[in-house]
Amino acid sequence: MPSSPTNLSGASWLTRRAFCAGGVALAATALLPRRVFATTAADSVPPFALGVASGDPAPDGFVIWTRLAPRPLEPGGGMSSTPVGVEWVVAEDEALRHVVRRGTATASPEWAHSVHVEIDGLRPDRWYWYRFTTGGAASAVGRARTLPAAGATAQRLRFAFASCQKYEVGYYTAYEHMAREDLDLVVFLGDYIYEKDDDDEAVRPHGFREVFTLDDYRVRYALYKSDPALQAAHALAPWIVTWDDHEVSNDYAGAVHQFPERHTREEFLARRAAAYRAYYEHMPLRRSARPAGPDLPLYRRLAYGTLATFHVLDTRQYRTDQPAGPRRQSAGPQVLDPAATMLGAEQRRWFFDSLAGSRARWNIIAQQVIMAQVDVSTAGPGPIVDVDKWAGYEHERREILRFLRDRRIANPVVITGDIHSNWANELSTDFDDPAAPPVAVEFVGTSISSGGHGVDRPDHLDALLARNPCVKFHNNERGYVRCEVTPEEWRTDFRTVSDITRCDGRLLTRASFRVAAGQPRLQRI
Numbered sequence: 001m002p003s004s005p006t007n008l009s010g011a012s013w014l015t016r017r018a019f020c021a022g023g024v025a026l027a028a029t030a031l032l033p034r035r036v037f038a039t040t041a042a043d044s045v046p047p048f049a050l051g052v053a054s055g056d057p058a059p060d061g062f063v064i065w066t067r068l069a070p071r072p073l074e075p076g077g078g079m080s081s082t083p084v085g086v087e088w089v090v091a092e093d094e095a096l097r098h099v100v101r102r103g104t105a106t107a108s109p110e111w112a113h114s115v116h117v118e119i120d121g122l123r124p125d126r127w128y129w130y131r132f133t134t135g136g137a138a139s140a141v142g143r144a145r146t147l148p149a150a151g152a153t154a155q156r157l158r159f160a161f162a163s164c165q166k167y168e169v170g171y172y173t174a175y176e177h178m179a180r181e182d183l184d185l186v187v188f189l190g191d192y193i194y195e196k197d198d199d200d201e202a203v204r205p206h207g208f209r210e211v212f213t214l215d216d217y218r219v220r221y222a223l224y225k226s227d228p229a230l231q232a233a234h235a236l237a238p239w240i241v242t243w244d245d246h247e248v249s250n251d252y253a254g255a256v257h258q259f260p261e262r263h264t265r266e267e268f269l270a271r272r273a274a275a276y277r278a279y280y281e282h283m284p285l286r287r288s289a290r291p292a293g294p295d296l297p298l299y300r301r302l303a304y305g306t307l308a309t310f311h312v313l314d315t316r317q318y319r320t321d322q323p324a325g326p327r328r329q330s331a332g333p334q335v336l337d338p339a340a341t342m343l344g345a346e347q348r349r350w351f352f353d354s355l356a357g358s359r360a361r362w363n364i365i366a367q368q369v370i371m372a373q374v375d376v377s378t379a380g381p382g383p384i385v386d387v388d389k390w391a392g393y394e395h396e397r398r399e400i401l402r403f404l405r406d407r408r409i410a411n412p413v414v415i416t417g418d419i420h421s422n423w424a425n426e427l428s429t430d431f432d433d434p435a436a437p438p439v440a441v442e443f444v445g446t447s448i449s450s451g452g453h454g455v456d457r458p459d460h461l462d463a464l465l466a467r468n469p470c471v472k473f474h475n476n477e478r479g480y481v482r483c484e485v486t487p488e489e490w491r492t493d494f495r496t497v498s499d500i501t502r503c504d505g506r507l508l509t510r511a512s513f514r515v516a517a518g519q520p521r522l523q524r525i
């Protein structure tokens with residue numbers, strides 16, 4: 001049965017008023033089915049206050065996720081310290097009449113009563129619906145989709161990508177609109193939470209301190225996941241998630257804190273272990289991504305038939321420390337250190353093998369930080385680069401771009417988050433030579449909310465574009481990016497919202513680009 005997102009957004013728990021109920025009052029809790037929940041200490045409180053999610057689709061299934069947390073902002077989520085059985089169903093219809101898979105999972109206190117079920121045995125390239133129940137309470141119904149069969153010639157992929165959703169600085173209006181889109185999947189590129197205390201610009205302050213411990217991180221995820229618009233976007237379609245720095249700590253690199261004097265290596269790895277564990281507990285990830293201590297294997301590949309392959313990277317866990325000095329500095333020899341790496345040797349080998357072995361028409365490189373060389377100075381001799389980005393790891397960046405060129409990798413498209421602004425860039429192997437032919441394009445998506453209400457400064461924009469010929473578009477509003485991919489053409493729409501400091505922001509398409517297969521150039525539509 002074909003489905004439209006209207007079905008989903010028309011559900012009673014997804015009203016406009018529901019989205020607008022902000023603050024830490026946990027509006028979502030009140031919207032979910034109110035039934036007696038008697039199997040834990042949390043009597044009468046709905047346990048599914050954090051919603052549901054699906055992720056990492058395959059041709060025969062996907063992961064479905066939930067977490068029992070009747071009082072999400074308490075450590076432990078308001079659950080007792082005993083395991084709880086959770087029933088789940090997967091059906092071919094939204095009303096759950098045609099159930100094709102069902103089972104019981106155990107939500108254990110060791111994993112914050114989260115539930116990750118890997119569904120298999122489904123048919124490729126179709127929608128399914130799923131729901132969890134326990135103790136007489138039912139979760140919201142989520143929707144998920146299997147990928148086309150391996151080797152199938154899929155004709156169209158529609159997806160959105162997003163990043164950077166600092167809770168307190170704005171409403172998730174972008175997700176409210178995303179939840180009404182017709183999408184096969186959503187890619188999240190990092191900064192799902194922010195670890196610090198309230199931002200000075202808070203429009204919905206949370207009142208919590210910086211997070212360090214496992215309990216802290218769990219409460220922070222619960223706060224973010226209590227947002228009804230975020231829950232709606234998760235219920236819409238499967239997500240493919242990766243992380244950036246703020247899931248642990250700003251600008252960290254591998255085992256090194258931004259300010260190494262504040263944490264020993266051991267202390268930082270203990271913090272990272274807590275952060276990674278809480279990340280897994282709250283994301284629709286497969287068992288293969290289950291963390292062990294401070295390690296969580298996150299880089300992976302997903303093939304959308306022969307149309308597109310997602311190469312999902314992790315540029316934080318295996319990074320060497322950023323070059324010494326200020327974060328924004330002149331692009332001197334320090335960025336050329338051949339030992340500096342964002343990917344680490346093992347992931348880089350995997351990535352190159354993944355690209356070389358791909359038979360996909362489009363190779364989507366889903367990663368965190370801007371790959372284009374951007375001179376961020378608006379005056380003075382320049383160039384000034386931001387060394388937390390690929391510009392600080394120039395040797396490895398050139399290696400990747402030359403690999404794309406020399407191995408003739410088909411239609412590489414880099415998708416990026418992190419910097420709270422929209423960019424459309426052409427990537428060549430020599431950014432200093434404006435005549436060097438591009439080997440890939442890059443779309444950098446703005447934040448959902450981080451940075452607060454975004455305002456463009458025309459003078460700044462003009463200087464930026466003048467200094468950086470590889471940049472074809474830049475904008476500072478909030479929103480997400482929508483992509484439609486066919487064998488012949490890629491289309492990107494930069495979807496922005498008019499305001500996130502109030503909850504009725506409108507949706508705009510600020511700019512659209514086309515990329516023809518075989519020609520890594522941006523054409524503005």
Ligand code: FE
Pocket residue numbers: 164165190191246418419420447450
């Ligand atoms: Fe961010």
Ligand code: CA
Pocket residue numbers: 190191244245246418419
């Ligand atoms: Ca970041």
